[in-house]
Amino acid sequence: MKNFISTSEWSKEELQDILDYSKDLKDNKFQETLKNKSIALLFFNPSMRTRTSFEIGIQELGGYAVVLHPGxxxxxIEFKLNSVMDSESEEHIIEVAGVLSEYCDLIAIRAFPKFINLDEDLSDNVINSFSKYASVPVxxxxxxxHPCQELAHILTLQEQLGDLSGKDYLLTWTYHPKPLNTAVANSSIMIASKFGMNVKLLCPSDDYILHSNYTSQAESNCKANGTSFTVTHDIEEGYSGANVVYAKSWGSLNYYGNPEPEKLIRDQYKHFIVDENKISMxxxxxxxxxxxxxxxxxxxxxxxxxxxxVAVQEAGNRMHVQKSLLTTLLKDK
Amino acid sequence: MKNFISTSEWSKEELQDILDYSKDLKDNKFQETLKNKSIALLFFNPSMRTRTSFEIGIQELGGYAVVLHPGxxxxxIEFKLNSVMDSESEEHIIEVAGVLSEYCDLIAIRAFPKFINLDEDLSDNVINSFSKYASVPVxxxxxxxHPCQELAHILTLQEQLGDLSGKDYLLTWTYHPKPLNTAVANSSIMIASKFGMNVKLLCPSDDYILHSNYTSQAESNCKANGTSFTVTHDIEEGYSGANVVYAKSWGSLNYYGNPEPEKLIRDQYKHFIVDENKISMxxxxxxxxxxxxxxxxxxxxxxxxxxxxVAVQEAGNRMHVQKSLLTTLLKDK
Amino acid sequence: MKNFISTSEWSKEELQDILDYSKDLKDNKFQETLKNKSIALLFFNPSMRTRTSFEIGIQELGGYAVVLHPGxxxxxIEFKLNSVMDSESEEHIIEVAGVLSEYCDLIAIRAFPKFINLDEDLSDNVINSFSKYASVPVxxxxxxxHPCQELAHILTLQEQLGDLSGKDYLLTWTYHPKPLNTAVANSSIMIASKFGMNVKLLCPSDDYILHSNYTSQAESNCKANGTSFTVTHDIEEGYSGANVVYAKSWGSLNYYGNPEPEKLIRDQYKHFIVDENKISMxxxxxxxxxxxxxxxxxxxxxxxxxxxxVAVQEAGNRMHVQKSLLTTLLKDK
Structure with a gap:
């Protein structure tokens, strides 16, 4: 049984198989690959694209989706082991995962980092606990x-650019009034590097470098592929020569759980907005x-x-890659 | 591609076709006219009848429904063009409509007037923006x-009274502790006039006359049909001779965004309640x-x-007219 | 037309038929017994197991589920007859039940006791009002x-122990920081007694005895079956010789609507926790x-x-017994 928690656990070839089958599904949308399969979609955070594309995609393949918002x-739900549960949580992940495994063939989970405790967020405890206690794929x-976004992103880039090997890929930090999580940014550099691109990370200062858990994976992917991984704070250097520009905002990891001073720093960098002038570089x-x-x-x-x-096209591709992914995970059950 | 935003954009004949097919669907509930069609139901406000009748109706025709509550x-969602989105909205209608058009074959929207700015409410900006930026029917x-209510209303009246031409129709204002929106009232006089009835609007004072956008349509429909459109504040004159009494409460348009003085006025008119004595007139x-x-x-x-x-029967007819409407909108896709 | 509001209205034989068919459905999960049947699931309170098992179970039998959260x-919704509805409720149960009966073939309801007024809670007014005004099963x-839980509980016990006649059954009160409702506790003693077990109710003091509406049913079931019904406050006496231990926490009925003093009493009884030492008795x-x-x-x-x-197994059985129940209720329609 395989989970889909991080693309780091999947080879490029396995991911390409999912992408190739996505392309088939785009031409032949209605299949019965999930017939009589039930999938629980658990959202600890809001969602528009993810919920819509999962719910419809599952039905287009003959399956059943149920959407839950724990809390x-x-x-x-309580996630700590051996906890004396005298606070707000009414049940433990052991029972939640066990019971959902009785009802469903697969559990999908959205659980954003809480931006309070970095180590806790890095442990990815919610989804890893589900994976530990569920008897179905997670x-x-x-x-x-955000590995489903990674798949949609690469599918879109392949549709636009063909083979991605040796292409120049820029992930640029952008401003946002709130300190957003780093999920898509982490995913961006991991997957771009895995698919053979030269990866640049452009961010305003060292405060905005992503966590080494993810930059080190990008570096090692690039090394294996003979490509380059670069971090820069210089906008022109970042954009120069890029074949792909991907943008994302995130809060500084150096101010975890300390939003006020972080905001003062972040507010200096509104000029990182992606505009025509930068794209022209x-x-x-x-x-x-x-x-x-x-x-x-x-x-x-x-x-x-x-x-x-191609942001809307990429969002549209979410549905196709997810249908392919779910089919892949459930086909041998 | 046709939308269903207001019945004013549809001829009486086109609407009658939808109603006629509703009657067929009432006898043959389970069809495949929406097979492999996905429909997004977006609710900015609560719903019981609308959501249930759409969700079940879509499934009875073989389609898939997904329910979203933006916010x-x-x-x-941001609806203003060229907005610098530094406030609460996280994404723009251009992307929302574009992405949902990737996933769905039709988008249905509930977005009540906010009763703060009359011009904004009259512009019906939420649904018109969806219609502008979506590539699927809205x-x-x-x-x-509330045009789906109009269809259910007319179907019910036709079931009860046969041909509606020349029948006397009363829309009466009633009391409600809160200033409700005018949607169903606007719809009531537009559709009753379109289907050939003499229309009376009974309301407590000039403060409660509906907006001229809608009364003028009712007047012009009546003129075209050779029937009468009357506004009265006299209860006996309103009820006298009516074949149909439809009731609705709404807040005064003269006190938009100014609820306290409006409430003082409205509270004088509790006697507009529909009772047996009035019906006997x-x-x-x-x-x-x-x-x-x-x-x-x-x-x-x-x-x-x-x-x-016949209020419950009319509510029941919501499902049948909506199934007919969706089939009509999607049959040529 | 039969409702499923309390197992007290069903004979042991009728319930056993539902359980027997559940066992069939466990082996043959996918049937068309609910084909073209629509079921409204109304939740006045949160749910994980119940919603998931109903939603998926209905789909596995070919039916459609719609989930509503009134309020x-x-x-x-207003439940009082002849009420002048000038407060929060926007519509009356008469219309809600009538309209849902137009759309659906069955209405399922979760409405916990509110723990404010005992007589109101004992009247079970929400579900009984639905049953009174709906024209479909409730x-x-x-x-x-919690009669669906009863079915799952008995199915699980039969799977574990075979014939339950003469087995020793303990329902033990346990501590919880909040005063929970008595639904599952009431259900536990009613169904265990109906299926021929000797029933012991262990609770910390007379303050925690269940309402006589339910203990009297358990007593009369035991009398009819020639078994015993016992109430004890002594932990050792309670656990001694038990073949089944079922645990549940609930607030004292003697402090209805008066939570502060009840909490002081309840907080003395944390040692009622189910632990290995007690199970060893x-x-x-x-x-x-x-x-x-x-x-x-x-x-x-x-x-x-x-x-x-066997708590997770019992939760898993929820789906099977509910599929059997819904099939039973709708098969003659």
Missing amino acids: KDAWP VNMETIT TDNAIFSHCLPLRRNIKATDAVMDAKYC | KDAWP VNMETIT TDNAIFSHCLPLRRNIKATDAVMDAKYC | KDAWP VNMETIT TDNAIFSHCLPLRRNIKATDAVMDAKYC
């Missing part, structure tokens, strides 16, 4: 990485973003409305 | 009008209401429990 | 009893709980993780 329409719908790059995106904060209207912006 | 389980599940009228209805505030128990009350 | 995503998803009992369960408050980790703990 809202379902009971709050799929990541965004925790401290690239090698006719395509631009994308995982969405949701605040227009004229993260990227200008002109960039979002340009032909080279 | 609650999905991200809050259906109104109640905004500043009619020509054996049938009575209906769109529901939800506060008993003994908007109408008495005796009226609601009477045989001439 | 949250649907309108708040199913209890937990009100002041039994006759190799199996242990179960309806879940959710706070570990190390209601039962220790060691008990929950032991082989004799």
Whole structure:
């Protein structure tokens, strides 16, 4: 039994198989590969694209989806082992995962980092606990990485650019009024490096470098592929020559659980917005973003409305890659 | 591609076709007209009848429904063009409509007027923005009008009265402790006039006359049909001779965004409650209401429990007309 | 037409038929017994197991489920007859039940006791009002009893122990930081007694004896079966010789609507936690709980993780008994 928690546990070839089958499913949307399969979608955080694409995609393949919001329409869950549960949580992950495994063939989970305790967030405890106590496969719908977004991102880039080997990929930090989590950013550099691109990480200062858990994977992927991994704080250096620009905002890991001073620093970097001037420095790059995106904060209207912006196409691809992924995970059951 | 945002954009003949097919679907509930069609139901406001009838109706025709509550389980949406999105909204309607169009074959929207800015409410900006940026048909599940309710209303009246031409139709304002929106009231006079009835609007004072956007349509429909459109503040004059009594409460448009003085005025008119005495002034009228209805505030128990009350039948017809409507909108895709 | 509001309205033989068919459905999960049947699931309270097992189970039998949360995503409902509805409720149960009966073939309801007014809670007014005004069967998803849990509980005990006649059954009160409702406890003694077991109710003091509505049913069931019904406050006496230990926490009925003094009393009884020492007093009992369960408050980790703990299996059986129940209720429609 295989989970889909991080693409780091999957080889490039295995991921390419999922992507190739996605392309088939895009042409032949309605299949019965999930017939009589039930999938629980657990959301600890809001969702539009993820929920819609999973719910519809599962039904298009003949399966059943049930959507739960623990702590809202379902009971709050305890994740600590050996806990004396005298606080808010009404049941333990051991029972939750055990019971859902009785009802469902697969459990998908969205559980964002809480930005209070870095070690806890890095442990990715919610999804790893589900994986530990469930007897069915577990799929990541965004925790401290966002591997379904990675698949959609690469599928979109392959559709646009063909073979990605040796292409120049830029992940640029952008401003956002709130300190967002690093999931998509972590995912971006891991997957771009895995698929053979030269990866640049552009961020305003050392405060905004991603955690070494993820930069080290990107570095080692690049090393294995003979490509380069670069960090820069210089906008022109970042954009120069890029074939792909991917944007994401995130809060500084150096101010975990300490949002006020972080905000003062972050507010200096509003000029990292993706605009036409910056795109003009690239090698006719395509631009994308995982969405949701605040227009004229993260990227200008002109960039979002340009032909080279493939964010909506990428979001559309979420459904196809997820259908392929679920089929892959459940086909041998 | 056709939307269903207001019945004003549809001819009486086109609407009658939808109603006729509803009658077929009432006898043959289970069809495959929506097979492999996915429909997003977006609720910015609560719903019981609308959600249940859409969700079940779509499934009875072989389709898939996904229910979203933007701002609650999905991200809050920005509707202003060229906005610098530094406030609460996390994504722009351009992306939301674009992405949902990737996943779905149709988008249905409930977005009540906010009763703060009249011009903004009159612009019906939420649904019109979806219609502008989506590449799939858009259906109104109640905004500043409620056209699905109109269809159910007319189907019910035709079932009860046959041909509606020349029948006397009364829309009466009723009391409610809160200033409700005018959607169903606007819809009531537009559709009753379109289907050839003499229309009376009974309201307590000039403060409660509906907006001229809607009264002018009702007047022009009546003129085209050779029928009459009358506004009265006199209860006996309103009820006298009516074949149909439809009731609805709404807040005064003259006190938009200014609820306290409006409430003082509204509280004088509790006697507009629909009761047996008023119904006795009619020509054996049938009575209906769109529901939800506060008993003994908007109408008495005796009226609601009477045989001439067809509100539950009308609510039941919501499902049949909507199934017909969705089939109509999607059949050529 | 039959409802499933309390097992007291069903004979042991009728219930056994449902259980027997559950066993068939466990081996042959996918049937069409609910094909083209629509079922409304109304939740006035949170749910994980109940919602998931109903939603998936209905789909596995070819039916459609719609989930509503009145007062949250649907309108708040008035249950008092002849009420002047000038408060929070936007519509009356008469219309809600009438309209849902237009759309659905069955209505299932979760409406916990509110712990404010004992007589109101004992009247089970929410579900009984639905049953009175709906024209379709009504199913209890937990009100002041939890009959679906009863079915799953007995199925699990029969799977573990075979014929239950003459077995020794203990329901033990356990501590919980909040005053929970008595639904599962009431259900436990009613169903254990009906299926021929000697029933002991162990609770810390007379303050925690269940309401005579339910103890009297248990007593009369035991009398009819020639078994014993005992209440004890002595832990050793309670556990001694038990073949089954079922645990549940509940607030004292003597302090209804008066939580502060009740908490002071309840807080003295944390030692009622189910632990290995207590289980060792039994006759190799199996242990179960309806879940959710706070570990190390209601039962220790060691008990929950032991082989004799069948709580997850019982939760899994929820789906099978409910599929059987719904099929039974709808098969003659």
